[in-house]
């Protein structure tokens with residue numbers, strides 16, 4: 001049996017007034033593999049623990065197969081949880097660890113046939129007589145999975161089950177988990193902060209930020225049509241280029257988006273998406289260009305829909321099969337708060353810093369309080385004199401372009417670039433996507 005899991009306006013606060021999950025609504029269909037994705041501290045584990053019954057729900061409803069389940073004890077929910085730290089009993093063999101929940105559920109029944117069948121499925125038959133201390137990390141995680149599977153639960157809840165493993169093993173087990181859950185057809189909710197993992201595993205990906213659901217869609221849609229700048233920046237490598245632009249739409253001339261020293265001229269006749277940008281005339285917007293939206297080529301080689309700009313090579317990152325070129329185009333990058341800096345710990349006063357608190361600092365403090373602030377900060381931290389902490393150092397250049405490794409590019413070279421406007425994203429001052437297909441119709445009364 002597999003089950004439908006629904007959350008309706010579910011909220012949770014550990015301290016009064018600071019919601020770590022804020023009115024979350026999600027409908028997960030039977031057999032679906034849903035990934036909860038978001039940065040550290042955004043409330044992913046809390047959501048999973050509320051579904052498992054390990055954490056109380058403050059407001060809203062949890063429905064299991066349409067039945068109200070807020071008060072159902074964990075044992076009555078028929079779900080198996082896999083934790084990040086494996087959580088095996090150290091003094092029990094793998095066989096005993098896998099069989100343990102079966103012995104609790106059905107005392108007197110011999111768990112051996114189910115344990116053996118599970119071990120065969122996971123390819124761990126030869127590990128059954130070993131203690132956890134005699135297993136590698138990957139083997140321990142397989143045993144932990146075995147313990148969850150052997151019970152034949154109606155749902156799996158997995159909280160970053162692979163984050164303690166090295167990259168190669170993670171990729172390998174990721175494929176195994178995907179195959180296994182498909183075979184079993186059991187509803188699975190999988191928590192991760194790794195966007196690549198989310199994209200490769202999920203039927204759908206739910207992106208959380210500060211306890212607030214930003215978007216839930218298939219991996220393809222969250223990548224191609226992110227509903228806001230946070231989702232756009234969280235998903236995809238290299239990270240989307242986000243530049244601060246200004247829309248100019250003169251009545252008697254071509255519409256452009258100025259990017260500091262250069263501009264993108266929108267080709268005539270304007271597409272429907274570009275026509276909708278007209279209402280942004282004179283306003284600051286955020287231009288999003290994924291690396292595939294820009295190529296290095298002579299301006300004379302422009303195809304329809306491509307417009308020219310120029311970049312100065314700042315840095316070349318060799319990746320083997322490709323290179324990432326960091327250009328300076330004279331534009332200013334937009335800042336997405338929770339991606340640039342680690343989440344501040346609420347309740348640390350930092351009085352000295354408050355005096356020099358910039359808008360950005362205040363904004364971070366607001367997100368630290370568990371509420372979700374604006375998804376983009378239009379003040380550059382360099383202007384405010386308060387550089388973001390060095391969690392994720394700002395890379396040189398404002399535009400990163402992917403290219404083949406045969407191009408000989410050196411620091412300081414002036415290079416012609418073509419921007420494909422079919423791949424142009426534009427977000428408004430609040431970070432909401434307005435191009436392509438506006439997520440929200442522009443507010444003309446603003």
Ligand SMILES: Nc1ncnc2c1ncn2[C@@H]1O[C@H](COP(=O)(O)OP(=O)(O)OP(=O)(O)O)[C@@H](O)[C@H]1O
Nearest residue numbers: 014015020038039040041042043044045046047193
């Ligand atoms: N028992 C608790 N008491 C008080 N605050 C808590 C408690 N558990 C979690 N929090 C806070 O709730 C917020 C969300 O925590 P949660 O563990 O759900 O985040 P997460 O998205 O799983 O993060 P990570 O990726 O780091 O595991 C955090 O700010 C955390 O400090």
Ligand SMILES: [Mg+2]
Nearest residue numbers: 044045046159
């Ligand atoms: Mg967590």
